[in-house]
Amino acid sequence: MKPVSGSYSRFVRALTLLGAALLWAGSAPAATVALLNADSSPALSEVAFRLRGELAALRYEVVLLNRPQGTGDARAWLEQEADERGIDAALEVVPEPGARAVDVWIFQRSPRRSQVARVVVERDEPDRAGTLAIRAIEVLRSYDVEAELADQAKPRAEEKPAPRKAASTSKTDATELSFGPRFGLELGGALLTGVDGVGPALMPVLRVGWRARPPWVLNATLSGLGTRPALRAPSGTVRVAQSYVALGLCYCPLSLRALTPYLSLAAGATHASLEGEAVAPSRGHSVEHWSLLLDAGAGARFLLPAGYFATLSGHLQLAQPRVAIHVLDERVGSTGRPSLVANLMVGAWL
Structure with missing residues (x-):
């Protein structure tokens, strides 16, 4: 040789x-997405777990939210949380008769408004949890939240930070996650x-x-x-x-x-x-x-x-x-x- x-x-x-x-x-700023905790149902909890994994894989900043008891107007509560915590979108697993569903919320700051779309997967769909998580993320990405964040970065940086409300027992318990x-x-x-x-x-x-x-x-x-x-x-x-x-x-x-x-x-x-x-x-x-x-x-x-x-x-x-x-x-x-x-x-x- x-x-x-x-x-x-x-x-x-x-x-x-x-x-x-x-x-x-160097890391680009990621959009902040809230994941509302599912109820104790194992099926819905599995969907929430898959959603959390998909969000982390796409490098979204994830915040867990617990909906307080007695919440009347879900839209008003979510919009308030979005304003206070800088949330750009939210995902909530909801029970649907004969199926499973995820509500995809998108929050826009200027002008201030919110949109919601429901993604439904029938019970006879194979791998329902995975399919529902993937379709919900596709809907989320279709709104191009991260591009919208980039356009809003300069106005948001010039805003004065709003004072946070004092903690109370009725306040939503949120935990920011840095996992992925x-x-x-x-x-x-x-x-x-x-x-x-x-x-x-x-x-x-x-x-x-x-x-x-x-x-x-x-x-x-x-x-x-x-x-x-x-x-x-x-x-x-x-x-x-x-x-x-x-x-x-x-x-x-x-x-x-x-x-x-x-x-x-x-x-x-x-x-x-x-x-x-x-x-x-x-x-x-x-x-x-x-x-x-x-x-x-x-x-x-x-x-x-x-x-x-x-x-x-x-x-x-x-x-x-x-x-x-x-x-x-x-x-x-x-x-x-x-x-x-x-x-x-x-x-x-x-």
């Missing part, structure tokens, strides 16, 4: 661009193959993600311990084992659609282990080599029941320096210029 050196300029430029993208951070499923975990399999003699290898893949700022996700990927394709020549055989670790950035738009495409770029290191078997009287030997790795990928994410998702992606990997493989003086292949990877994984946001 002989490492083949080459120009690092393109690789360094790609790493520079990746580093600049990773350093791009920012960490993702995926596990699956990869098919890795070269284009210069090294055949396909099957290997497990582990990916950990951190949602930095939608739609950007930081990913750490580890793969190895797979099958070892063999390269054969008249004077012997070489078995090739490969593994890699990479840290990168994924453009993963937040969407409630069944299928969402994404793009990724990562950098890391790849390891090649070669074990030679020579025909007598020659002797085989083993060699290991590390190279820098650049990985560019594209794929799609599919929503699954119970909050899980599946991803199918293809990747192009470049290694520098690449590894040329020889059996005695005969060159039989190389790795990393380029390698092609297909991943199929299942995961969830935790």
Whole structure:
């Protein structure tokens, strides 16, 4: 095996661009959405739980509200809460004869008015809680609350803060939450193959993600311990084992659609282990080599029941320096210029 050196300029430029993208951070202000606590019914509580998860995944600031006993005019009470707490929208799970429903409230400050839409899912709908949560969030997003917030940011900043009312027993108990499923975990399999003699290898893949700022996700990927394709020549055989670790950035738009495409770029290191078997009287030997790795990928994410998702992606990997493989003086292949990877994984946001 002989490492083949080459120009690092393109690789360094790609790493520079990746580093600049990773350093791009800063969080845009999110809309504030109130979630009214459902009653003790397990079915309605499940819908509320799914709504809370979807809101957190979309990076809305979530406030829990308990409707006080004896509330007469729901619209007047919600509008007062929206004014006092800076709430832009509210979701309330309500019982509906023969079905389940969610009321979606939107509050506009100038001119001061509110809108409400009811989303209903019939009882014979499969995965009613998940379907209702997704449809309610779609209605919420259709109002483009966050764009409206951006337009109102300057006038709201110039307003003097209104004095808060003194706490009383009749006051709604609200708790601001700063939670959110920012960490993702995926596990699956990869098919890795070269284009210069090294055949396909099957290997497990582990990916950990951190949602930095939608739609950007930081990913750490580890793969190895797979099958070892063999390269054969008249004077012997070489078995090739490969593994890699990479840290990168994924453009993963937040969407409630069944299928969402994404793009990724990562950098890391790849390891090649070669074990030679020579025909007598020659002797085989083993060699290991590390190279820098650049990985560019594209794929799609599919929503699954119970909050899980599946991803199918293809990747192009470049290694520098690449590894040329020889059996005695005969060159039989190389790795990393380029390698092609297909991943199929299942995961969830935790």
